[in-house]
Amino acid sequence: MTERGWKTVWITGASSGIGQELAKLMDGAADHVVISARSVNKLEALSERSRAIASFPLDVTDTEAVSDCVKTIEVTAGPIDLAVLNAGAWALMDAQHLELEAVRTGIEVNYMGVMNAIDALIPPMIERRRGHIAIVASVAGYRGLPRSIAYGPTKAALNNLAEILRLELEPHGITISVINPGFVDTPMTQNNPFPMPSIVSAEEAAKQILEGLKRRRFEIAFPRGFIMVMKLMQLMPLGLYFWLVRKIVMRGKT
Numbered sequence: 001m002t003e004r005g006w007k008t009v010w011i012t013g014a015s016s017g018i019g020q021e022l023a024k025l026m027d028g029a030a031d032h033v034v035i036s037a038r039s040v041n042k043l044e045a046l047s048e049r050s051r052a053i054a055s056f057p058l059d060v061t062d063t064e065a066v067s068d069c070v071k072t073i074e075v076t077a078g079p080i081d082l083a084v085l086n087a088g089a090w091a092l093m094d095a096q097h098l099e100l101e102a103v104r105t106g107i108e109v110n111y112m113g114v115m116n117a118i119d120a121l122i123p124p125m126i127e128r129r130r131g132h133i134a135i136v137a138s139v140a141g142y143r144g145l146p147r148s149i150a151y152g153p154t155k156a157a158l159n160n161l162a163e164i165l166r167l168e169l170e171p172h173g174i175t176i177s178v179i180n181p182g183f184v185d186t187p188m189t190q191n192n193p194f195p196m197p198s199i200v201s202a203e204e205a206a207k208q209i210l211e212g213l214k215r216r217r218f219e220i221a222f223p224r225g226f227i228m229v230m231k232l233m234q235l236m237p238l239g240l241y242f243w244l245v246r247k248i249v250m251r252g253k254t
């Protein structure tokens with residue numbers, strides 16, 4: 001990190017929502033902010049705001065493209081100090097109406113997209129004995145929630161992955177963070193047909209994330225009150241948890 005903050009930051013999924021707002025905030029906190037996603041026009045519109053922001057269009061499911069992206073950033077903008085692996089896909093789905101293609105997309109984008117990035121990031125970071133990798137998961141990964149079959153399991157996997165990475169990579173000087181937002185008002189949640197308690201704006205989410213990253217926290221989770229409830233549910237015995245979710249979230253549906 002420099003006096004201004006980080007030297008080079010890479011954010012995936014920066015064409016909208018949380019990633020886009022975080023890129024705007026990072027503009028004041030890093031010398032170089034490289035933004036990736038598939039929507040070239042949206043990335044370019046964002047990069048036109050500031051000379052510090054550079055766009056690198058990318059599909060995170062393409063292993064080779066991710067590897068090339070990391071190598072190119074390191075050559076053009078300098079060693080990546082912080083990578084925020086934020087690209088994600090959500091699909092609402094009932095177990096009775098499985099859509100395997102959407103399940104596969106969830107795994108490919110949310111989990112393999114992160115794996116592709118860390119595969120490319122770990123060797124140079126180990127060599128430098130420094131670097132910070134932040135993985136955007138979700139509170140939906142804390143426990144099984146109805147209708148999140150194509151999403152929740154991938155976010156649970158990311159929480160598990162972050163713990164493994166922290167244990168194995170911290171001795172090599174690499175910082176690991178896992179970001180678990182509650183509901184955030186972004187294109188991802190815009191069509192959700194259910195109530196979203198304690199929803200926060202993407203700007204607020206980005207502020208909380210930036211603050212947590214500056215403090216190098218392992219888990220960055222928000223908003224606080226909602227997280228406390230979700231953490232309590234995580235600790236509940238199975239029987240009580242199933243009863244409560246059926247009663248409150250599913251309202252008696254079986």
Ligand SMILES: NC(=O)c1ccc[n+]([C@@H]2O[C@H](COP(=O)([O-])OP(=O)(O)OC[C@H]3O[C@@H](n4cnc5c(N)ncnc54)[C@H](OP(=O)(O)O)[C@@H]3O)[C@@H](O)[C@H]2O)c1
Pocket residue numbers: 012013014015016017018019036037038039040058059060061086087088089090109136137138139180181182183184185186187188189
């Ligand atoms: N919104 C919430 O309530 C909430 C809560 C908890 C966690 N999260 C997590 O926060 C992260 C950001 O979500 P958001 O709410 O900001 O949603 P969003 O506005 O829909 O942003 C998703 C981002 O991921 C990118 N993306 C999707 N597939 C991609 C791919 N194959 N390759 C590269 N980029 C891809 C999208 O860009 P392109 O389409 O241009 O590629 C977009 O920039 C996600 O990981 C999400 O799971 C969100």
